Amino acid sequence: MEQVRQAALTLQEYKQGKKALNEKIINNEQWYRLHNQGDGAEMTLTNAPDSAWLFNSLANKHADAMDNYPEPNVLPRAKDDTETARQLSAILPVVLEQNRYEQVYNDAWWYKIKHGTGCKMVVWDGSKAGGLGDIDIRMVDLLNLYWEPGITDLQASRNLFHVEMVDDEVLLERWPWAQGHTGGAEQVPKYLYDDQVRTDGKSFVVDWYYKKAGRLHYCKFVNDCVLYASENDPDYAGRGYYDHGKYPFVMDVMFPMAGSPAGFGYIELMKGTQYSIDVLGAAITRNADAASRIRYFVNRGSGLNEAEFTDLDKSIIHVDGNLGEDAVRSVQVPVLSDIYVTHLNNKISELKETSGNRDFSQGVTGSGVTAASAIAALQEAGSKLSRDALKSAYRAFTEECYLCIELMRQFYTAPRAFRITGEGGTGYEFMDFDNSGLVPQREEMDFGWGVSEKLPVFDINVVAAKKSTYSRLSQNEMAKELYQMGFFNPELADQSAACLQMMDFDGKEQVLESVQKNGGLFQQVQQLQATMMKMAAVLDAQNGTGITANMGQAIQNGEQAQPGKADSKHKVTTDSIGNVAAGNSLAVQAQRRAQNNANPHRGENET
Structure with a gap:
């Protein structure tokens, strides 16, 4: 109980250290939702219209990410682990699909673009698979995650807290001994919702991860009531909750910040320019509106019938007395100079340049560029910022796959059936898999001097499962060029292999292997033909x-x-x-x- 109270005090300390980041995330969400006029400290013009240039840039970044959805390929480090690596390459995509990972990847990328950091948790859920338990992958809102202030690596934090709001009825149904301890907890920061979100009848449950004696332990509590503690569980008290010893959270940072494992995103880069665009656009719009309205100065003693004067359908306007020249005079609205429109367009171009969302990245080119190859080359050159962001996402995805493998190593003690894609990508087949190929393998040492244990370790190569249109086009064009140049002619296998080894493109290993295999078959055929000719010569000499x-x-x-x-x-x-x-x-x-x-x-x- 005392440890939980100390953990709650530590959580309050972490909340204070993360206060500025939470406020920034909430403010960024408002900008994303085009509600920036609600922040009176920044917007000076009333009812300034919101333009969607910022949102357009964010949407294009997200589209680039989804065009390059990742897929894992597990490679062995030792020859005797080849079969296990092949099984993992087929099973990992199934595990991700069962967790609806594409939706998780989609949500995490939106969060990364807006707030600078996408975070996912890879944990073991004992309630899945009919009570057998299975891997659970979810996106994490940074407002609910708290780490030690001042660190840059999440794994270096002494404690890690994940806070989640749970309905009291659900909480008591699973943990009846929490009766009397629900509610009353301090709320975590929340977004400015359009809807009224009620928090009464709910409690904030804390998942507390901490490292002790080199082992990772886990405690779940609400207020001062412990719901679960791995140190109280005989199965995990001595070994830790997860054998891999890492916090089960992976952070994918867009632009890193010193002194924090989180980063900042495109909204912080673009909202200043977006603010200028909105203000200039509002000024120009209001000037155009004022100039389009015909207004008049009317002398009070002119005797003008204002009702008839403002009614454009009236052919006759009555006047009492003599109507002088100065009795009615039109209001002249000064027209803004073209410099303001030019400045607005410059700000729009600045936002595009800052975000890397140039016109040709959306298929729009300037005059004179009409060739498809030139347009594709411009699009590829302009996507280097997206490729850089994708590399960080792939690094995070690799770490998530490693955590999945470690959870399989620890918890897949019983065989499980998986439906996997068949050979050649057609049809499907069923595979039984357990952790027998992942746990330490006993092997005899040289000369029979004892027995050692080898832990199977794997490398993960990430490829894009859904390539962009340009990538598919360039890959197909390159394949046709290789065919036309005779790269697949078995007689030219040695020259083709030498040339391929100097090239760099996706799938080069498979092409090189195919060329070398064809060349080897061709040499075998030639050797057989030479042998047959010798045998025929012997038969000719005899008969x-x-x-x-x-x-x-x-x-x-x-x-x-x-x-x-x-x-x-x-x-x-x-x-x-x-x-x-x-x-x-x-x-x-x-x-x-x-x-x-x-x-x-x-x-x-x-x-």
């Missing part, structure tokens, strides 16, 4: 047959034959020792007569 000449002609005809243009008149088909297999051409008949003369009883034996 006086013409097998050698016929085989040479058959090989030559086979080399000269083109696909779809086989010459049936001169082509000779032979078996492994040069005997005619099929055909009725003159060459075939001559060979048969030569063989019958050499062996007059051949036909009888065959009969």
Whole structure:
């Protein structure tokens, strides 16, 4: 109980240290929702219209991320772990799919773009899979996560707290001993919702992760009531809650900040420019509105009938007395200079440059650029900022996959059935998998001196499962160019392999392996042909047959034959020792007569 009270005090300390970051996240959410006019400290013009230039940049960044959705490929570090790595490569995508990872990836990227940090948790949920338990992957709102102030690596924090609001009925249904301890907890910061979100009848449950003696422990509590503690659990008291010993949270930072594991996003970069665009746009719009309205100065003693004067359908306007020249005069509204419109356009260009969201990244090009290859080249050159952000996302994804493997190593003690994609990407098949290939493997040392344990370790290579249109186009074009240049001709395998080793593109290893395999098969065929020619020469010397000449002609005809243009008149088909297999051409008949003369009883034996 005393440890929980101390943890609650530590949580309050962490909240104070993270106060500025929480306020920034809430403010950024308002800008994202185009509600920036609600912040009176920043917006000076009343009812200034919101333009969506900032949102357009964010949407394009998110679209780039979804075009390059990641997919894991597990590689072994030791030869005897190859089969386990192959199984993991097939199973990991299934585990991610079962957790609806594409939606998690989608939400985390929106959070990363807006607030600078996407965070996901990879934990073990014992209630999944019918009570057997399974991996659970979710996105984490940074408003609910608290770490030690001043650190830059989340794993370096002495404690880590994740706070979540839970309905009291659900809480008491699962942990009945929490009766009397619900509610009354200090609320975490929350967004400025449009709807009224009630918090009565709910409690804030704290997941407390801490490291002790090199082991990771976990405690869940509400107020001063402990719901679960790994140190009180005999199964985990000595080993820690997770064997991997890491906090089960992975942070994907857009732009890093010193002294914090979190970063800042595009909203902070662009909201100053977006503010200028909104103010200038409002001024120009109001000037255009004022200039489009015809207004008049009317002398009070003019005797003008204002109702008839303002009614454009009236042909006659009555006036009492003499209407002088100064009785009615139109209001002249000064027209803004073009410099303001130019400045507005410059601000829009500044926002595009700052965010890297140039026109050609959306398929729009300037005059004179019409070739598809030129447009694609401009799009590729302009996407380097997106590629840089994707690399950090892939690094985070790699860490998430490592955590998944570690959870499999610890908890997959019983076989589980998975439906995986079949060979060649067609159909599907079923696979049983457990942690037998992941736990330490016992192996004898050299010369029989004892037994050691080897822990299977794997590398993860991340590839884009859903490539962008440009990537697919360039990949297809390159494949056609390689084919036209003869890279897949087995006779040029050595030259093609040397050239491919100097190139760099996705899937190069598979292409190089295919070229080398074809070259090896071609060499084997040549060796077999040479062996057959030697055997035919021996038979010719013994029996006086013409097998050698016929085989040479058959090989030559086979080399000269083109696909779809086989010459049936001169082509000779032979078996492994040069005997005619099929055909009725003159060459075939001559060979048969030569063989019958050499062996007059051949036909009888065959009969």
